[in-house]
Amino acid sequence: MYTLQQLAEHVGGRVIGDPQTEISRVRPFETAGSRDLTLAAEKQYYEHLEETQATAVIVPQDVHSTHKPLLQVEKPKVAFARILSLFNVEPFEPKGISPLAFVDDDCQIAEKVTIYPFVYVAKGVTIAEGVTLFPGVHVGIGCTIGERCSLYPNVTLYDNVCLGARVVLHSGTVIGSDGFGYVSDGGEQIKIPQTGTVAIGDDVEIGANSCVDRATFGSTVLDRGVKLDNHVHIGHNCKIGENTVVVAQVGISGSVEIGKNCVFAGHSGVADHVKIGDEVKVMMKSAVNKDVSSNSVVSGQPAIDHRKSLKIQALVRRLPELYEEWKDSSESIPERKNEE
Amino acid sequence: MYTLQQLAEHVGGRVIGDPQTEISRVRPFETAGSRDLTLAAEKQYYEHLEETQATAVIVPQDVHSTHKPLLQVEKPKVAFARILSLFNVEPFEPKGISPLAFVDDDCQIAEKVTIYPFVYVAKGVTIAEGVTLFPGVHVGIGCTIGERCSLYPNVTLYDNVCLGARVVLHSGTVIGSDGFGYVSDGGEQIKIPQTGTVAIGDDVEIGANSCVDRATFGSTVLDRGVKLDNHVHIGHNCKIGENTVVVAQVGISGSVEIGKNCVFAGHSGVADHVKIGDEVKVMMKSAVNKDVSSNSVVSGQPAIDHRKSLKIQALVRRLPELYEEWKDSSESIPERKNEE
Amino acid sequence: MYTLQQLAEHVGGRVIGDPQTEISRVRPFETAGSRDLTLAAEKQYYEHLEETQATAVIVPQDVHSTHKPLLQVEKPKVAFARILSLFNVEPFEPKGISPLAFVDDDCQIAEKVTIYPFVYVAKGVTIAEGVTLFPGVHVGIGCTIGERCSLYPNVTLYDNVCLGARVVLHSGTVIGSDGFGYVSDGGEQIKIPQTGTVAIGDDVEIGANSCVDRATFGSTVLDRGVKLDNHVHIGHNCKIGENTVVVAQVGISGSVEIGKNCVFAGHSGVADHVKIGDEVKVMMKSAVNKDVSSNSVVSGQPAIDHRKSLKIQALVRRLPELYEEWKDSSESIPERKNEE
Incomplete structure (x- = not known):
């Protein structure tokens, strides 16, 4: 169990909302629930901040919300990984x-x-x-x-x-x-x-x-x-x-x-x-x-080079059509004997 | 050791020939011998039933033989796998x-x-x-x-x-x-x-x-x-x-x-x-x-799509010949300057 | 530790230089030093025999040097592998x-x-x-x-x-x-x-x-x-x-x-x-x-066949250029309606 403020200090971020918000797990956006922290690193997520059941959300620095407590950070995915480690990696105990x-x-x-x-x-x-x-x-x-x-x-x-x-x-x-x-x-x-x-x-x-x-x-x-x-x-x-x-x-x-x-x-x-x-x-x-x-x-x-490779691949994929086109056009040319 | 009748009951098949025929092993068509049961699931095999040394053969339902005891089943390969298991998989004995x-x-x-x-x-x-x-x-x-x-x-x-x-x-x-x-x-x-x-x-x-x-x-x-x-x-x-x-x-x-x-x-x-x-x-x-x-x-x-893939592959394989053909045909066309 | 003569006998080669030259390790051409034997199986190496710090060099039979003790053999790489084994593979000791x-x-x-x-x-x-x-x-x-x-x-x-x-x-x-x-x-x-x-x-x-x-x-x-x-x-x-x-x-x-x-x-x-x-x-x-x-x-x-494969591959790689060429040439042909 950590407060949002403690997590913000851990990753160098800023809390928007109640810094004492308690977080007990980290979960993905779709399945997060009460007392969970989740991640909204991309537009498709942070435009729907009100919809997640998560108690708080890690977002990029310029993202805001009306109600949801947020943890604004420079690198949301990195912060997510670091906080996930905090919750899930047990300290070493020598046996x-x-x-x-x-x-x-x-x-x-x-x-x-x-x-x-x-x-x-x-x-x-x-x-x-x-x-x-x-x-x-x-x-x-x-x-x-x-x-x-x-x-x-x-x-x-x-x-x-x-x-x-x-x-x-x-x-x-x-x-x-x-x-x-x-x-x-x-x-x-x-x-x-x-x-x-x-x-x-x-x-x-x-x-x-x-x-x-x-x-x-x-x-x-x-x-x-x-x-x-x-x-x-x-x-x-x-x-x-x-x-x-x-x-x-x-x-x-x-x-x-x-x-x-x-x-x-x-x-x-x-x-x-x-x-x-x-x-x-x-x-x-x-x-x-x-x-x-x-x-x-x-x-x-x-x-x-990958760009060249993609061009070639695109042409290879079109070979059947190109071949038909070429056959049609050759047939339309009056045939000439090779004179050698 | 099982009788052909017992095996027929195990896989839901029908014995043609002596149901008391004794079977002690299961072997592939080419190497089966006396007291072996074998499989002839495909034409190339069941058209040569008299040639196998096997004592009996698993065949599809409509296949007959003059002498060889047969085990006719709906799905010969499935029956073969099930009978092979019967002979070869030892029951679990907890140690x-x-x-x-x-x-x-x-x-x-x-x-x-x-x-x-x-x-x-x-x-x-x-x-x-x-x-x-x-x-x-x-x-x-x-x-x-x-x-x-x-x-x-x-x-x-x-x-x-x-x-x-x-x-x-x-x-x-x-x-x-x-x-x-x-x-x-x-x-x-x-x-x-x-x-x-x-x-x-x-x-x-x-x-x-x-x-x-x-x-x-x-x-x-x-x-x-x-x-x-x-x-x-x-x-x-x-x-x-x-x-x-x-x-x-x-x-x-x-x-x-x-x-x-x-x-x-x-x-x-x-x-x-x-x-x-x-x-x-x-x-x-x-x-x-x-x-x-x-x-x-x-x-x-x-x-x-695999069919399209095969078409493309066939054309790719013909590229050297198509290229020669194209070069020949282009050479046969009177060259025109690009007027731009 | 072996003498060059002992190693020559081990692989069926001939010593050029002092047969009593002592060898204590085998090392690659670039990193060999004093008392090391090295390998110069290819021209790029045996043309620079004077440059290696190795004490002696395994070379093909027709290669000579002014100063460096040599071990001339028919198959230099094979000799190298065998001598490397001699130095590095410990005899089996049952435990x-x-x-x-x-x-x-x-x-x-x-x-x-x-x-x-x-x-x-x-x-x-x-x-x-x-x-x-x-x-x-x-x-x-x-x-x-x-x-x-x-x-x-x-x-x-x-x-x-x-x-x-x-x-x-x-x-x-x-x-x-x-x-x-x-x-x-x-x-x-x-x-x-x-x-x-x-x-x-x-x-x-x-x-x-x-x-x-x-x-x-x-x-x-x-x-x-x-x-x-x-x-x-x-x-x-x-x-x-x-x-x-x-x-x-x-x-x-x-x-x-x-x-x-x-x-x-x-x-x-x-x-x-x-x-x-x-x-x-x-x-x-x-x-x-x-x-x-x-x-x-x-x-x-x-x-x-690999040669055919290489030809095809070369043409596939040229497809973007060939396609441009083909498009240019088709445009230069007076278009004819397909009369069917």
Whole structure:
């Protein structure tokens, strides 16, 4: 339970109406009810402020209402996310190391951690304060896990993986498995040992059943704030820049370099050794097979400039009509023999 | 071992030949042998009934043979599946709770269950009769698991997930991990807490290494009889209607609504907030980015009506020849200067 | 530590320079330093031999240098991989069976194995010498695991799976889950029991979070030397030929037959019952929906001959210009009424 005033202070906003209005939950516009705070970030919502059953509404700074208590903020969606966290994210309470877990003696484990049953921690591991390892997690030899990381059930870290602070890895995700490297010798595939590892920056979150392969040499790197969805594949030796967002089932091949703040939509893919700049957007199912400069939007298979891609797509869709038109017009031309 | 008569009664069919014919296995047409029952559902098979080594054959109602004992049924493939189950699916025998499992005291566990070693069951969980939890399964706080569910090794249920009766989850599948929701605040991605859960209806089966994300609010829902293959991604807030079938590696983005009896072929995908009707078929690798009405068949990237898509595809394939033809015909036209 | 001479003997090469040159690591060309061996397999590297800080360089047989000690070999990349293994792959040291593992009494386990905590081995399993089962591995009833296999954390083998020698399965991979087989009975999906299993040949390696489904009858088969990347789906009843390489997120539907030495690039897929010959290359994101003969290269959706596909793609990319050209030229033709 918070007052509207307390929430306004939490997100740096301004209360319009009674600052002591009590808020006990956060709910979407359509389903919010009494004592709920809701969000009206877009016109379609804030033009109907009187209709929501919510007790109060987060709105942009210039939006007003006749009766409804409002929380005016610069970035309504950001404020909504922050307040939702306030209500729903429980503070960490260390439960210690379960006697049903296996933790090697040769490890440095901070005092305030939670390690559940059936977790395996190999030798040489360092675990900082506030870390939660859920059941079935495997931490390989020599790994480092930063403050307040959460590794959900059945996550696997191979040897020597390094996680920054506040990294969240969802169930079934595998960090540091061997990169896919072979040399063909007359049909037979000779394995290239993958001697490197994976380094993951602060505040990275990775969805369920994703994979980040270890480097052949050195490290595969996810910079600070990278967010991967479920079923994402990151090949060996990749470097992914800060705050880049990668949606479900995307595949990034080996040795790809990606800049900051990029977005990869679902099922898109990048061929190996490609370099991608900052702020690039790759559309759904696109196949990037050459370098992309910063601030581009690309789509298609292979991916090209998205505006050109849309033009081509529109023409491709019209091909049946264009073909008919062309046939009609050719028939209307008196035929001439090719004189060669 | 069953007699043909017993099998006929099991599936509501009619025996042609000796009803006491003994059947000890079910096998495919090409490899069936003595005392085997096989299936001839299509002409290519039932026109060669004398050639199979099988002792008896399931056939459509109007198919006859000179010598071979037959089991005539209305739906031969359905009868085959039901009889194959009769021979191959062992009845559930409860083994109890392994002393090597961890089950929180504050749970309601039915008497006749099988909980294998290294299973973790958190507090507040309800498990009905006939449930099997294989090794490495994780059941989060407050989950409900209906009668006769089977959770194969290393399945993860996050907190508060609800499974109906007879749900089958194959290994590595993750139900209830966080939906992929962030708000960008000057590059930084602010997480939107995913406060909802997942509700899965009766008779749902999900393949290996699939993911169904929890809702931001409320529940992501898979209705009764939905079947997901391996590596399927279902985003947060989705509703999937009864008996819809989703083939391997399909990705359904957030807040998608899908009707009953749809089929999604491999590698297809749906963009967020799209609504899809009943009985829709989405072809291999298609990208659905707008609403689709019931009974449609769609294909392409983006997906359109499949018949139109096939026409376009045929023309695209002919482009090299059409281009040559066009070049030839243009050359045959006396060139005129553009007079503007 | 090895001398250059020892390494030359290991890979069948010839030393140019001091055979007693001591080598303590293997590193890439750009980052190699003192006492490192590196690789210069291509012109761009071996024309700059004097620039690397490496102590010695693996080169093709006809490449020379003024000062740098060289290891001349017929296949430089193969030699590099073999020498890298020599330095980086530790010999197997059996650690025995952890008291925290569960191994059924009715199993045949070789003496020299390593079975980590929280591994579950069901009854009737046979495990050969040199096998490592990492934490969280599940081995179903009746499985056979050949010599020197490594199953990384949280791998699942369903019942009766058979692995040859030196098979490597990375974390989260699932072998033998049910094939996706249903018969529709008025909307309701009736499951076809998957009564077969999976047989995996010697020297197969499978990446993380991949799935190979069990056959309906008989076995799904991966022949000797097959290499699958992460997130690969192999449907029921497939046969994959020797040394075929399948890159990340590829989906092979049920009952597909694939020959030897094929390569499937990322996100490609094959429809069910398709037959593919030997030495076939399937390009990124292609959708193979009919049989492909040996030695073909195919691409596109659906996949066709890659050269034709490239021609079509080039024309599709030029469509906006071709359309403008066509419009200009049609306008320049005196219009004629269609006289019908």
